[in-house]
Amino acid sequence: GKAAVVRDGDGLRYDAPEDAECQDVLVRSFVPRVPVPLFLPEEPCQVAFWLGSAGNNFGLHSDLFCEQFLAQHQGAKEVLLLLPEDAAEVQFPFLQSPLWYKSSARTVASLKLSLPGLRAVLQPGDVLFIPLWWWHEVRTVHGPSVSSTFRFHTEDAERFAKVMNAFYQFHKNAKEYGSGRLARHIRSYFACAFDAEGRAEGTKQGKSGGRLWLLAAGLVLGWMLRQGFR
Structure with a gap:
């Protein structure tokens, strides 16, 4: 597994208990090389x-x-x-x-x-x-x-994954609620917020500015706009 391979000086080491069924024999012989x-x-x-x-x-x-x-x-x-x-x-x-x-x-x-x-x-x-x-x-x-x-x-990797997984489930539940209008309202809510933040950041930092999270917001906004919400 990924967590079982660790750096050991200038090489790698497979740090995991012995497998009684020898299913990891190939990995154990490969990793040190x-x-x-x-x-x-x-x-x-x-x-x-x-x-x-x-x-x-x-x-x-x-x-x-x-x-x-x-x-x-x-x-x-x-x-x-x-x-x-x-x-x-x-x-x-x-x-x-x-x-x-x-x-x-x-x-x-x-x-x-x-x-x-x-x-x-x-x-x-x-x-x-x-x-x-x-x-x-x-x-x-x-x-x-x-x-x-x-x-x-980065320190935000795990946090971002949790947010994305939660938002996917949140939106899925909203689509199943009533006529689905709630999901459209949610997309509009976030898209408008991302757009406003993007405009503000663009004014302050110019074309070459911006943070990683703003890039993420731009990607999300672009997807939402292509969905055609009302």
Whole structure:
């Protein structure tokens, strides 16, 4: 599991009780052989491993309040990243699905973008840094592919996830109440607040200003406006 892998000096260690059924024997033998990028921050991180064959596609998604380093160990992977200014074009389900961190479009190719975004092909030994809130799509070019991610969650990551899960359930209940008008009122309520805050921040900070939470508000507002509430 992700929580069982910990950093140990310049390497990794699988820190978990012995499995009586030996179901983790492959992981135990693999983890110590995984190189850790030397330039990683010192603070604790979450480690995940990804194994796949050619053609595998981990669809368009965002890790939101998490910045990460994607290290390629074997095979090759193509990574497509959306520029921050194109985030409003992402078709994220938000209020339709609890998987609010994934795009229903699944692939960057289906989006209408003002700019093509960024593309990188990772070969063994390559490491790619993915900043906070950047939406990305990862596809195995040829395999078998083995890669790992080193994720550094900000202090707001868990808080944001709880809010999103709660809001999804809250909106779902509102749609089931009466004629569904309550859900439309709720969307209007939040959309107007986000719009007002965005206008105020834009006046103060200019085009290059703004905070991460304001970017989140903009994404939410864009989705709500496309729903056509009254």
